[in-house]
Amino acid sequence: MQDSDTRKKPDQPSAQPASRPRRSDATRAAILAAARERFAADGYERATIRAIAKDAGIDPSMVMRYYGSKEGLFAAAADIDLNLPAPMELRIQPAEHADPARTADVGRFLVSHFLDRWEQDEVLTALLRVGATNPAGAERMQQILKDQIGPVAARVCPDPADAPRRAALVASQVLGMALARFVLRFPLAVEMSKEEIVDWLAPTVQRYLTAPEP
Amino acid sequence: MQDSDTRKKPDQPSAQPASRPRRSDATRAAILAAARERFAADGYERATIRAIAKDAGIDPSMVMRYYGSKEGLFAAAADIDLNLPAPMELRIQPAEHADPARTADVGRFLVSHFLDRWEQDEVLTALLRVGATNPAGAERMQQILKDQIGPVAARVCPDPADAPRRAALVASQVLGMALARFVLRFPLAVEMSKEEIVDWLAPTVQRYLTAPEP
DNA sequence: TATTGTTGCCAACAAGCGTTGACCAACAGG
DNA sequence: CCTGTTGGTCAACGCTTGTTGGCAACAATA
Numbered sequence: 001m002q003d004s005d006t007r008k009k010p011d012q013p014s015a016q017p018a019s020r021p022r023r024s025d026a027t028r029a030a031i032l033a034a035a036r037e038r039f040a041a042d043g044y045e046r047a048t049i050r051a052i053a054k055d056a057g058i059d060p061s062m063v064m065r066y067y068g069s070k071e072g073l074f075a076a077a078a079d080i081d082l083n084l085p086a087p088m089e090l091r092i093q094p095a096e097h098a099d100p101a102r103t104a105d106v107g108r109f110l111v112s113h114f115l116d117r118w119e120q121d122e123v124l125t126a127l128l129r130v131g132a133t134n135p136a137g138a139e140r141m142q143q144i145l146k147d148q149i150g151p152v153a154a155r156v157c158p159d160p161a162d163a164p165r166r167a168a169l170v171a172s173q174v175l176g177m178a179l180a181r182f183v184l185r186f187p188l189a190v191e192m193s194k195e196e197i198v199d200w201l202a203p204t205v206q207r208y209l210t211a212p213e214p
Numbered sequence: 215m216q217d218s219d220t221r222k223k224p225d226q227p228s229a230q231p232a233s234r235p236r237r238s239d240a241t242r243a244a245i246l247a248a249a250r251e252r253f254a255a256d257g258y259e260r261a262t263i264r265a266i267a268k269d270a271g272i273d274p275s276m277v278m279r280y281y282g283s284k285e286g287l288f289a290a291a292a293d294i295d296l297n298l299p300a301p302m303e304l305r306i307q308p309a310e311h312a313d314p315a316r317t318a319d320v321g322r323f324l325v326s327h328f329l330d331r332w333e334q335d336e337v338l339t340a341l342l343r344v345g346a347t348n349p350a351g352a353e354r355m356q357q358i359l360k361d362q363i364g365p366v367a368a369r370v371c372p373d374p375a376d377a378p379r380r381a382a383l384v385a386s387q388v389l390g391m392a393l394a395r396f397v398l399r400f401p402l403a404v405e406m407s408k409e410e411i412v413d414w415l416a417p418t419v420q421r422y423l424t425a426p427e428p
Numbered sequence: 429t430a431t432t433g434t435t436g437c438c439a440a441c442a443a444g445c446g447t448t449g450a451c452c453a454a455c456a457g458g
Numbered sequence: 459c460c461t462g463t464t465g466g467t468c469a470a471c472g473c474t475t476g477t478t479g480g481c482a483a484c485a486a487t488a
Contacts, residue, residue: 022434022435023434023435023484023485024434024435024436027435027436042347043257043259043346043347044347045257045259045260045347046259046347048474048475048476049475049476049477050474050475050476058435058436058437059436059437059438060476060477061436061437061438061477061478061479062435062436062437064476064477064478065435065436069476069477070475070476070477128346129346129347131397131398132257132342132343132346132347132393132397132398133256133257133258133259133260133343133346133347138397138398138399141398141400142398142400142401145400164402165402165406167402168394168400168402168403168406169414171390171394171400171403172387172390172391172393172394172395172403172415173386173387173390173418174390175390175393175394176385176386176387176388176389176390176391176393177386177390179346179386179389179390179393180382180385180386180389181386183345183346183352184345184346184352184355184356185352186355186356186359186382186385187356188378188379188381188382189382189385189386192379192382196428199428200383200422200428203421203428204387204418204421207417207418208414214410214413214414214417236464236465237454237455237464237465238464238465238466241465241466262444262445262446263445263446263447264444264445264446272465272466272467273466273467273468274446274447275447275448275449275466275467275468276465276466276467278446278447278448279465279466283446283447284446284447
């Protein structure tokens with residue numbers, strides 16, 4: 001899902017789903033990488049197509065040809081997969097027993113996973129920065145919450161009916177920490193070790209997901 | 215602190231600290247109000263001086279005359295007072311007894327107060343939006359955290375030495391919820407009632423502030 | 429080899445931005 | 459009354475932005 005392209009001119013209207021490699025694939029990838037870096041560092045407006053093109057070592061007009069517009073470029077760059085485990089896998093860990101505390105430590109796992117994910121892929125910071133000022137970015141985040149975090153919550157929380165609310169609570173804590181650490185760069189949020197953060201946030205997330213009531 | 219001006223031409227170099235009212239005070243206030251609205255709605259880059267001036271019903275050049283530059287305007291508009299109670303007042307509530315759980319419900323009070331504050335004053339949303347893309351905005355937020363939340367944490371948490379860390383944790387949860395509810399406008403974060411949010415977040419904040427260890 | 433599509437650069441466009449300085453109207457103090 | 463200060467508009471500046479079309483070089487196909 002990550003490197004999907006917005007390819008034009010579908011040669012065979014109903015042919016193979018993955019189009020064969022092109023000579024320009026390296027350039028496309030360079031543009032995408034530069035775009036992620038710039039969006040992460042500067043946000044949507046200040047990440048100019050000219051700057052991105054310069055980073056990628058090509059002409060600005062190429063960006064337009066391959067991605068149509070700045071919005072198209074962002075859409076391609078912000079195609080994110082959180083790599084969350086399929087919900088079923090979560091139940092396996094603590095063997096197979098009844099309702100209370102279905103998964104021993106979803107909270108711990110999730111917080112740790114998110115921190116790793118954020119540190120290794122700047123596109124998450126990019127999406128967070130852009131989402132704060134750009135409607136399309138905010139919508140994309142909302143979609144990720146719904147499609148990728150929601151299902152996990154649905155499997156783990158007591159009443160699947162209010163899984164969305166649980167997911168939103170989890171998102172508020174995780175995004176808040178990401179904001180403080182990777183976007184605003186509060187010194188104290190930056191200096192804390194990953195383990196320390198996990199120790200503090202895991203019980204919170206665990207409670208948001210599994211507590212029967214506040 | 216809220217409506218501080220960047221007044222030029224100090225007539226008497228060492229005269230009264232508060233200058234007398236001017237004929238243009240209404241215009242200044244209109245500009246500031248429009249600026250807060252635009253910054254909150256659009257972020258720093260897309261909130262143009264021209265648009266702000268139009269909202270205020272005056273010429274763009276007036277903004278420059280009264281606030282020097284766009285940065286100056288933002289600095290004036292983002293002069294924020296969280297209205298947190300002086301730390302001493304917090305200790306009074308549960309009478310006067312020893313260490314464990316100094317204040318019965320700081321968490322509940324803080325979450326409720328922040329939600330109120332955010333709802334009634336759009337400048338908080340403005341600062342959050344701008345802080346995500348603008349270094350000056352991020353620095354301002356950091357300063358508010360240090361000067362206004364830090365002291366509260368220092369009085370309430372077990373070891374005043376790591377009050378800053380406690381404050382950062384609290385900020386991560388509170389800012390995260392503000393981000394989800396007021397900036398990204400996740401439907402489920404918007405639909406939840408204020409009481410519901412307080413019920414969920416209060417224990418978290420309480421723990422971040424008063425728990426002896428994670 | 430001739431033709432056709434792909435890859436890339438260059439120069440330019442129109443629009444929008446923050447910012448500036450000239451200029452006029454209204455008021456204030458003597 | 460005049461005179462200087464203040465409040466405000468207007469038109470323009472220099473610059474950057476996203477975006478476009480033309481044109482040369484290369485690769486692939488026939």
